[in-house]
Amino acid sequence: MKTVSSLLLALVIFEFAQSQDLDTIWTRVYGRGYHDTTGWVEETSDKGFIMTFGSRIISDNQPDLCYTKTDSLGDTLWTKIIINHRYEIGHHITQTSDGGYLISGETTPDSVGLQAHAWIIKTNEIGDTTWSYIYDGASSHAFYGLQTLDSGYASAGLQYVGGHLSDAFIIKFNHEGGLEWAHHYGNSDVQTCSFLAQTPDSGYVAAGYSRDTGGSEQDFWVFKTDKLGTLLWDSTYAPTNSVDILYGGCSAGDGGFVFTGRSAASGYVLRIDSLGHTIWSRTIHPVSGGFFNSVAPTSDSGFVLGGAQEIVSLGREYWIVKINSDGDSLWSFTCGRNNDDHGRCVAQTSDGNYVIFGNSSVFGQTNPYLVKFGHVEDAIDDNSAQIPETIFLKQNYPNPFNSSTIIEFSLRDEQKVNLGIYDITGRKIKTLWDGEISGGNHRLIWNGTDSKGKAMPSGIYFCKLQSDESAQSRKLILTK
Numbered sequence: 001m002k003t004v005s006s007l008l009l010a011l012v013i014f015e016f017a018q019s020q021d022l023d024t025i026w027t028r029v030y031g032r033g034y035h036d037t038t039g040w041v042e043e044t045s046d047k048g049f050i051m052t053f054g055s056r057i058i059s060d061n062q063p064d065l066c067y068t069k070t071d072s073l074g075d076t077l078w079t080k081i082i083i084n085h086r087y088e089i090g091h092h093i094t095q096t097s098d099g100g101y102l103i104s105g106e107t108t109p110d111s112v113g114l115q116a117h118a119w120i121i122k123t124n125e126i127g128d129t130t131w132s133y134i135y136d137g138a139s140s141h142a143f144y145g146l147q148t149l150d151s152g153y154a155s156a157g158l159q160y161v162g163g164h165l166s167d168a169f170i171i172k173f174n175h176e177g178g179l180e181w182a183h184h185y186g187n188s189d190v191q192t193c194s195f196l197a198q199t200p201d202s203g204y205v206a207a208g209y210s211r212d213t214g215g216s217e218q219d220f221w222v223f224k225t226d227k228l229g230t231l232l233w234d235s236t237y238a239p240t241n242s243v244d245i246l247y248g249g250c251s252a253g254d255g256g257f258v259f260t261g262r263s264a265a266s267g268y269v270l271r272i273d274s275l276g277h278t279i280w281s282r283t284i285h286p287v288s289g290g291f292f293n294s295v296a297p298t299s300d301s302g303f304v305l306g307g308a309q310e311i312v313s314l315g316r317e318y319w320i321v322k323i324n325s326d327g328d329s330l331w332s333f334t335c336g337r338n339n340d341d342h343g344r345c346v347a348q349t350s351d352g353n354y355v356i357f358g359n360s361s362v363f364g365q366t367n368p369y370l371v372k373f374g375h376v377e378d379a380i381d382d383n384s385a386q387i388p389e390t391i392f393l394k395q396n397y398p399n400p401f402n403s404s405t406i407i408e409f410s411l412r413d414e415q416k417v418n419l420g421i422y423d424i425t426g427r428k429i430k431t432l433w434d435g436e437i438s439g440g441n442h443r444l445i446w447n448g449t450d451s452k453g454k455a456m457p458s459g460i461y462f463c464k465l466q467s468d469e470s471a472q473s474r475k476l477i478l479t480k
Helices: 376-380
Strands: 002-004 010-013 023-029 037-043 049-057 060-070 076-082 088-095 101-107 117-123 129-138 140-147 153-162 165-173 179-185 195-198 204-211 218-225 231-238 244-251 257-263 266-272 278-284 290-297 303-311 315-323 329-335 340-348 354-362 365-374 391-393 405-411 415-423 428-437 440-446 459-467 471-478
Touching: 037 340, 037 354, 037 365, 049 101, 049 365, 060 101, 060 117, 101 153, 117 153, 117 165, 129 140, 129 153, 129 165, 140 195, 153 195, 153 204, 165 204, 179 218, 179 231, 195 244, 204 257, 218 257, 218 266, 231 266, 257 303, 266 303, 266 315, 290 315, 303 354, 315 354, 329 365, 391 459, 391 471, 405 415, 405 459, 428 440
Parallel strands: 002 231, 010 278, 037 088, 060 088, 088 140, 117 140, 218 244, 244 290, 266 290, 290 340, 315 340
Antiparallel strands: 023 365, 037 049, 049 060, 049 088, 060 076, 088 101, 101 117, 101 140, 117 129, 140 153, 153 165, 165 179, 195 204, 204 218, 204 244, 218 231, 244 257, 257 266, 257 290, 266 278, 290 303, 303 315, 303 340, 315 329, 340 354, 354 365, 391 405, 405 440, 415 428, 415 459, 459 471
16 A cells, blocks of 8 residues: 655644753764764663674775674773674664674675675674674665564565665574574565564564655555564555655554654654554654654653754754654754764663764764763753653663563652553553652562562563553563
8 A cells, every 4th residue: 555645644844943951961983983884873771872883994995894882971891893704884783682782784705796695693792793694695785683572583674686676675583593584575676674673463564665666756665574474564655756765763652653764855754553554744844955864762752853954065964853742843953073974873861861873074084973962960960850740651671671671760749659560461460569659760670570470471561650640651572
């Protein structure tokens, strides 16, 4: 099915309220200082960061795959560089339940000449490789990876299948890195895949963009599979009859998804339900041209968008826009080094602030550049964090987890609350708190058991915080 967004669906936003209470908290530069390319950043369970990128040196113009672990201030704890082949790059990295990491990228093995092959790497908690897999499909690129509900792994990307034609693919591995299945998706035209998520039925939702052979129109493209990768449905979304490219996505928390990218020279964001039906869409115009590369959920049930906007005569700068759950813009924020700054990945941090990771070019050199921004006074003293209007339930961490997870919440004042754990059917399996509790910040731990102390199986659970005035919930993923 194809959805053409009408003017009634797409709200065009021409101006933003530039947030006056946001400012840069710190910035960090990484890499080896010679035309590096940025992949992904993610906050880790210790509140530090893990990031991946391709790094070059002057004597060798081919990038090496790098990944760096930092503390909560962005200072490097360790860096790993893989230089086994001619060309290596990491597009995505995520922490797994054992404290290690899953990297999705590409490499050019010596045996196949200059053609890239999708490359998936699993590491331990200090970055040492435990297994890796090179996809046998030539001219392939892995852009996104995740840990699955059965403690396995999956990665998605694209493979060129002739000339400029490409198919999307999903590859599924078991917990030891053994290949379970690999499927292609497409119709002999151009299909890409830059986002992957697992759904409660153990199937997958993936997204990218689609273009007809020989045509100039490109559309957002989303497809759904079952747990074995069999295609169930796909849909395209066309805000214009021109160039509409999907770059990033995230779960909306209600079974649906939010996707973002570009529509012509503007940013675009789309929310769909679990069946692919459009809930709302928004076109967001920067001062000059611009686009979004990523979207992430925020603690208030809204979303944050990150990308780049053009600066006349200067290049680009990081561009971040905060929207609510209905897609309405709340604030925008720009930052960078006043040259050519391209925001690749944005996220909210566990302290309620934000990070954006991308490329920054100065004096002809391109570096991975991480910026943390938010409420500066909150970053200096966590105890001075703003008290919510009623209640605020943070996302648990780590998530996914395999033994225990930390659940934090804040209250405006002393009140009676109930904090419970529910399975995917809505059945309450354990109460973590029920009664009066003081205002401020609180922390509880769920050890993956029910009210009788029985260990729960792997799967999706929900944590719900409820008071007399309101309720909030967060999704928890237990893996074993």
